[in-house]
Amino acid sequence: MVSHNHTNATVRPKGLSDKKKTALAGYLFISPFFLLFAIFGAFPMLFSFYLAFQKWNGFGEMTFVGVKNFSLIFTDPLFWKSIYNTIVIGLLGTGPQLIAALILAVALNSAMVKFKSVFRVAYFVPNVTSIVAVAIVFTVLFSEQEAGLVNATLSLFGISPVSWQTSEWGAKIAIATMIFWRWVGYNSIIFLAGLQSIPKDLYEAAEIDGAKKWQQFLFITVPMLKPIIVFVVFTATIGSLQIFAEPLIFGSGFREESMTIVLYLWREAFSNNAFGTASATAVSLFLLIIVFTTINFFASNRLDKSGK
Amino acid sequence: MMKKRALMLLLAVVFMFATACSNQSQSENESKDKGSSEKVKLNMWVFGSTGYEKLAEEYMKDHPNVEIKIQSTQFDDHHNALFTALSAGSGAPDIAMIEVNNIERYREAQDRFYNLYDFGAKNIKDKYLDWKWRIGESADGSFLFGLPTDIGPTAMFYRADVFEAAGLPTDPAEVAKLIPDWNAYAEVAATIKEKTGKPIADNVELVYNALRDQAPVQYFNEKEELLIEKEPYIKQAYDYTVSLIQKGYLGSNGLWTPEWGNAMEKGSYATLLAPAWMQGVVKGNAPNSAGKWLITNMPGGAGNWGGSYLTIPKESKHPQEAYDFIQWLVAPEQQLKSFKDMGLFPSAPSVYDAPEFKDYKDEYFGGVNTAQVFAEAAQKVKTVYMGKNYGLVQGEIIKALTNVQKKKADPEKEWEEAIKRIKRQLERQ
Numbered sequence: 001m002v003s004h005n006h007t008n009a010t011v012r013p014k015g016l017s018d019k020k021k022t023a024l025a026g027y028l029f030i031s032p033f034f035l036l037f038a039i040f041g042a043f044p045m046l047f048s049f050y051l052a053f054q055k056w057n058g059f060g061e062m063t064f065v066g067v068k069n070f071s072l073i074f075t076d077p078l079f080w081k082s083i084y085n086t087i088v089i090g091l092l093g094t095g096p097q098l099i100a101a102l103i104l105a106v107a108l109n110s111a112m113v114k115f116k117s118v119f120r121v122a123y124f125v126p127n128v129t130s131i132v133a134v135a136i137v138f139t140v141l142f143s144e145q146e147a148g149l150v151n152a153t154l155s156l157f158g159i160s161p162v163s164w165q166t167s168e169w170g171a172k173i174a175i176a177t178m179i180f181w182r183w184v185g186y187n188s189i190i191f192l193a194g195l196q197s198i199p200k201d202l203y204e205a206a207e208i209d210g211a212k213k214w215q216q217f218l219f220i221t222v223p224m225l226k227p228i229i230v231f232v233v234f235t236a237t238i239g240s241l242q243i244f245a246e247p248l249i250f251g252s253g254f255r256e257e258s259m260t261i262v263l264y265l266w267r268e269a270f271s272n273n274a275f276g277t278a279s280a281t282a283v284s285l286f287l288l289i290i291v292f293t294t295i296n297f298f299a300s301n302r303l304d305k306s307g308k
Numbered sequence: 309m310m311k312k313r314a315l316m317l318l319l320a321v322v323f324m325f326a327t328a329c330s331n332q333s334q335s336e337n338e339s340k341d342k343g344s345s346e347k348v349k350l351n352m353w354v355f356g357s358t359g360y361e362k363l364a365e366e367y368m369k370d371h372p373n374v375e376i377k378i379q380s381t382q383f384d385d386h387h388n389a390l391f392t393a394l395s396a397g398s399g400a401p402d403i404a405m406i407e408v409n410n411i412e413r414y415r416e417a418q419d420r421f422y423n424l425y426d427f428g429a430k431n432i433k434d435k436y437l438d439w440k441w442r443i444g445e446s447a448d449g450s451f452l453f454g455l456p457t458d459i460g461p462t463a464m465f466y467r468a469d470v471f472e473a474a475g476l477p478t479d480p481a482e483v484a485k486l487i488p489d490w491n492a493y494a495e496v497a498a499t500i501k502e503k504t505g506k507p508i509a510d511n512v513e514l515v516y517n518a519l520r521d522q523a524p525v526q527y528f529n530e531k532e533e534l535l536i537e538k539e540p541y542i543k544q545a546y547d548y549t550v551s552l553i554q555k556g557y558l559g560s561n562g563l564w565t566p567e568w569g570n571a572m573e574k575g576s577y578a579t580l581l582a583p584a585w586m587q588g589v590v591k592g593n594a595p596n597s598a599g600k601w602l603i604t605n606m607p608g609g610a611g612n613w614g615g616s617y618l619t620i621p622k623e624s625k626h627p628q629e630a631y632d633f634i635q636w637l638v639a640p641e642q643q644l645k646s647f648k649d650m651g652l653f654p655s656a657p658s659v660y661d662a663p664e665f666k667d668y669k670d671e672y673f674g675g676v677n678t679a680q681v682f683a684e685a686a687q688k689v690k691t692v693y694m695g696k697n698y699g700l701v702q703g704e705i706i707k708a709l710t711n712v713q714k715k716k717a718d719p720e721k722e723w724e725e726a727i728k729r730i731k732r733q734l735e736r737q
Contacts, residue, residue, distance in 0.1 A: 057737060058395045059417035069736075076732055144560065144714075145567050165562070166714045252562055252710075253703050270388070272700055273413065274736040 051279035058273050069280035079281070081256055082264040083288070089172050089247075089260065090240030093179030098232060101184050102225075105191035106217065120192070123185030134178060135249035139165075142174040142250070150174075165250065171257040178246045183239075187232050194228035195221065230300040237292050241285065261285050348629045351401035352378045355386035358405070358457075359650040363642055367633060374629055383407070393621075394420045400621035402630045406454060407616050408443060408694075414453065414619075415446070415696040422620040424452040427631040435640060439691040440655045444617050447530035447693065454617025455638045458652035460583030461685035462518060462611045465590060468674070469600050470578045474503040480604040480676055490519065490548060493607045497557040500578050510559040510568060510577040512549060512709045518581040519545035521611020521690070527702070528695030534734065536701070537727065546705065550719040553712055560713055569593040572601075581606055583613040584653040584682040591672055598672045603681050610685035615655065653682060660686075697734060704729045 016024070052069055054062040073079045108119055126134070141149045142164035151161040164170040198221065206216050222229075244262035251258030254267050261281065269278035354360055357380075364376040379401070381389065387410045393399035394417055406414065414421070429452050433441055440456045442449075464487070468478040476499065477486060487493050497508035509515050520526060523541035528534060536542045552558050559577050561568040571577060573594035580586070590601055618634040620627050636642065643654035644662055659665060660683040668679035707729075708722035 055736075057416055058391065059414075059420060072732075072736055078729070078732075140566055143565070143567060144562075147567070163714050166710060253707065255707060255710075268736070272697075272733055272736065274733075277736045 048279040048282050051275055052283045054276050054279075056275045058275055065276065069276045070284070073277055073280055073284070078256055078259060079264060082259045082261050085172065085256075085258065086241060086243060086260045086262075089176050089179070089243055090237070092172060092176035093243075094183075094236040094240050097180045097184050098187060098229075098236065100180070101187035101232075102191050104184065104188040105195055106221065108188065108192055109195040120189060123188055125185070126182050127186040129182070131182070131245040132249060134182060135246050138174065138178045138181075138246075139250050142170075142177075165252055166255060166257065168257050171247075171251060171255070175243070175246050175250055175258060178250070179240065179243065183236070187236070190232055191225065191228060194225045198224045226303065230296075230303075233300075234293065234296055237296055238289060241289055241292065261288070346373070348374050348626045350374060350376045350403060350624075350626060350630055350633060352376060352403040352405075353386060353390060353401045354378060354380050354405040355383045355407070356380070357650055358652065359646055360637065362649070363637060363645065364633075367636060371633075374633065376633065387413075398623065400623045402620065402624040402626060403634055404619050404621055405457070405616050406619055408612070408614060409699060411443065411453060411617055412694050412696045412698050418446060418451055418453075420622050421453055422622060422624070422627045422631075423450075424455060424620065424631065425450070427628065427635075429455065429631075429635075432635065432639075435656050435658065437655050437657055437686060437689070439612070439689050440615070442691050443694065447532075454619040455634050456655040457616045457618060457638055458614075458643075458646065459655045459686060459689075460585055460612055460614030460653065461682045461689060462521065462581060462583045462606055462613055463603050463678075463681050463685050464606045465580040465582055465586065465601055465603050467575045467578055467597075467600055468602050469575055470500065470504060470506055474500045474578075476500075478602070480602055480674075480681075483602075484605045487607045489608050494548075494552065494557070496578075497552060498555070501555075501557055504578075507559040507577045508552070508557045509579050509581065510561050510571050511563055512553060512558055512560070512713055513563055513706055514581045515552060515558060516545055516549040516706070516709060517613065518606060518611055519548055519608075521613075521692075522609040523692075524690060526692050526694065527698055528693065530693050532695055532697070534701075534730065536730075542705070543723070546709070546723060547719070549709055550712055553709070554719075558713070573597055575600060584678075585614060585651065587670070587673070587678060588651060599674050601672070602674045603676055603678050605681065606685065609690070610688040612686075612689045615653070647679075653686070655686075657683075657687065697737065700733055701730050704733075 051062075053064060053066060055065045055069070056062040104123065107113060108116060108123075113119065143149070143151065144161070144163050144165055145151065146155065146161045148161075148164075150164070155161065162170045164174045202220050202224070203216055206220060211219070242262050243260045244266065247258040247260050247263050248266065251263075254263065254271070262285070265278050265281040265285065268274045268281060352360070352364075361378050364378055368374060368376060386405075387407065390400065390404050390406070391413065393401075394414070397420075400420075432455075436456050437459065440459055444454045444456060445452055464483075466483060471478045471483065476496065477483060487496055493508070500506055500508055520542060523539075523545065525535055525539055525541065527536055527542065549558075559571070561571055570593070572580070572590055573596060575597065580590070582589075587603075590597075594601065618638065620630045620634070624630055638656070640654070640656040640658045643652070643656050644659045644664065646652040647654050647659065648664060654660070660680075665679050665683065666677075668677050669675050670678045704726040708719075708726040711717040711722050712719045
C-alpha cells in the first residue's frame, strides 16, 4: 500500500493544466488494454520469435540452436504439404463461399424478400456456433461409413462412398464445407451492409436507361461494393491461413490429408513438446501471411486504379 | 513533456500492478506458514469421476488439521493445465493426478516433482503390481513420480450371439480354450467371416494394441533409443494386424466414433479387445445387449490401457502432509472402496482376494465374475518402459495401419514411411 501512495504522488504533481489532466485521464482509461495486450499479446509474439532459435521442451533449459529449427521444418515434406493443404482448403472454403455470400446478400436486399431480419439472424447463427460443436456434427455427417449422411445421399446419385477423413480430397472438401457453412452468413451480412449503402438513384437511373437486372448487378453493384469485397477477401485470406480447430477435430490423429500449418504448429508444441520448431513454424506462418496480404494489397490497389 | 508524462504513468501503473501481485503472493505465503500450525490446505487436481471427494471427507474427519480441496476437470484440460502450470513454475496444486500415457510427458521434468522415495515410498512398493509401479519411476529407478491409483488390464469381450451363429462355443471357459493364442484368433476370424460375414474385430487399433502390449519391449528402451527397427516385436504385431486387414477380418470404425458405439449394440462384429473400464462404455452404448456380451481371457496374455498416478509437484509447501494423504488414498482398503463405488480397478493385488472381489458378478455380462477375469489379466501384464515419445510413435504406426486398410497401401512402404516420420519428429526434441 505504501508503494501505491508513493507512485501516485510522483506522477500527479500539483498544478497540472486542465488540458493535460484530460490527456492523463485518457491515457489512464486506455491503459488496461495496453497492459493486457502487452502481457497476453505482445510478449508471447515477441517471445515466439526468440523461441524459434531455441530448443526447448517446455521444461528445463533452452539451448540456442541458430536456424536449425527452420532447416528441420523446411526439410520436412509434411511442412510443405501443410502449406499446400492450407491454401487448397482456403481456396475451396472461401472462393465459392464469397460468391454464395454475395448472391445471398443481393437476394436478401431485394424488395421481394419478407422477414428480412429473421433471415439476417438465421444467416449469422452458424458463425456464433462453437467451432468444436460444428466440427463434431460435421464429423458425423461426413462419416466414412456407407450409412453416413453424406455418403448415403451421394449413393442416391450412384456415387460410391467416399473416405472423408482419410482420402486426399475427401478430407479437404469436408473441411472446406465446414468453413463455408460457418462463414457464408457472416460475409453475406457484411455484403448486405455494403449493398444498403449504394444509393438507390443509381439503379433508378440505370433502369430508365434500359439496363437489365444482371447489367445493374455487374456494372453498379459490384463496382460500388469494391471496398467491401476487398475487406472480405483480406479477412478471409488471413482467416483461412489460420484454419485449425476444424482439422484438429475432424481429421483423425494429425493425418497428412488434413494437416494445416497451424495444426502442424500445434502438433509440434503441444503433442511433441518441441516448442522450438513450433515457434519456427509460427514465424514462417507470420511471413506467409505478410506475403499474402501484400499480394492482396497490390491486387486491390491495381483493381482500384483500373476501376477509375 | 506530454509523452514523457504518459510514459511515466504507464510505468507507474505497471509498477503498481507488479507490486500488487507480489504483495498478494507474499501474504498468501504468510497465511500458508501460519496455517501449518493450525490447518494445512491441500489442493488436489483430478480428472474424470474418481469419487475421491468422498474418501477425502473421510480422511479429513480423522485428520482435522488437514483440509483437502479437490478440483476435477475434463481429461485433456486437466493435463494441459498441469503442463502449463509446471512449465511456468507456478499454479500447480499440491497433489496432481496424471494418467499413465501422460506421465511420459513429464520424464524430463523430474525437478518439478518431489521424489516420493524421499518420503518412504519404498516401504509400500510391495503392495502394488510391479509393472504398474515401474512406470511411475524414472528410467534408472531412483526417482518415484507418483503412487499408483487404478489400472486398465485388458481382456477379450465377445458377442456370444455372433459366436453361436458361427457354430462356435459361447461359454467363457471354452472360448478361452478355443482362442489361446493369436494363430487361433486368426482361425476363428476366418470361421466367423465365412459363417456370418462379420469381422472378428471392429477396428484396427485395438487388435494392434493388444499385440503390442504383449511384446517384451515396445518402442523405446530406458535410454530413450528407438527400438522398433532393432527388435522384431512391434514389426510382428504390425505384420499380424496387416494380415488380418488384408484378409478382410477387421472392421474400419474409428475408435470413439458414433458408428463404433452403435456397432456394440448391433453386434456387427465378434470381439472387442479392451480394458476393464470399457465395461462401462459397452453398457452405455449397448443398453439392450445384456447377456450378449461376455468377457474372457485375451489370447496370448494381457495388456494395460489407462490408469493413473498421484504426484506431488515441487511447488507444494506441504509435501509431507500431501504424501500422507495419497499414501492413505491408494492403500488397498481405499482402492477396494473406489472399486465398489466408481469401478476403478485396483492396482494393489491384495484387493483381488477380498470377498467382494471373489464373489463379484455382473449380470450384464452374463453373470461372469468379470473382476476375476481382469484381476488375472492384471497379473499377466508385462513390465515395459514406455518412454517420453511413446504417443508419437503409436500415432504414426496407427496412421500406417489406417492407410493399409483404407487406401489399400503397400504395408512395407507404409511401415518405412512411418519410421521416417517418427525419426523426423524425434530429431526435434
